[in-house]
Amino acid sequence: MGDLFWNKVAGVLIAGILIVLVIKELGHTLVPTHAAHDLDEHNTAYPVDWAAIGGDAAESGPAIMPAVDYGVLLAAADVSRGESAIRQCSSCHTFVDGAGHSTGPNLWGVVDRGIGSADGYSYSAALSGIAGGWDYAALNDFLTSPRAYAPGTAMSFAGIRSESTRMNVIAYLRSLSANPAPLPAPLADMVEDVAADVMQDTPAETLAETLADTPAETSMEAPAEAPTEAPTGDDDQ
Secondary structure, three states, X not given: OOHHHHHHHHHHHHHHHHHHHHHHHHHHHXXXXXXXXXXXXXXXXXXXXXXXXXXXXXXXOOOOOOOOOHHHHHHOOOXXXXXXXXXXXXXXXXXXXXXXXXXXXOOOOOOOOEOXXXXXXXXXXXXXXXXXXXXXXXXXXXXXXXXXXXXXXXXXXXXXXXXXXXXXXXXXXXXXXOOOOOOOOOOHHHHHHHHHHHHHHOOHXXXXXXXXXXXXXXXXXXXXXXXXXXXXXXXXX
């Protein structure tokens, strides 16, 4: 095989590459391509509901997550169920006043306690570097996913997916105090909705009698007493 043969082979390869490039450019000319952000009703081959995809949502700004109404959720929470749910944590935490720390800190009085502030306990840098206290919102976020709330935390606990279970646990933690933290007031919007429903569904005479018989002040039920023996735990709080 001489030089003429290899010249023919090279020519065929070059011609093939040129043909592929020509076909590609011709395809782009006949059927223009568009970046995702350039697509609209004029350059798509099939009907698309652009408003549903996000045209209106993009103009209205980022989605706003609804606020958690701790006043309503915690008032309806079950302390005994919270105590049962948190028993899986007893291998790492103590729950009785003065019981001392275990693998994790003692959780007596944890509600409204400063994050990473239990006396005599050495916290990981993930928690000791977080400012603020263990209010209801912080506890809810932490119990949802400790690793997401405090990346690098030494806790192996994955978190609690169920909101009702988290509220029960927080209600139980609230009871672990000689002076439990007050429950927050329900959100104003929910109070107004409930009041509107009551006004709409209740006859005027019945509503008037109910208001007349309602004491000016009501006392909140005392929270459940803390157990005399350490029950549960698994929060690096």
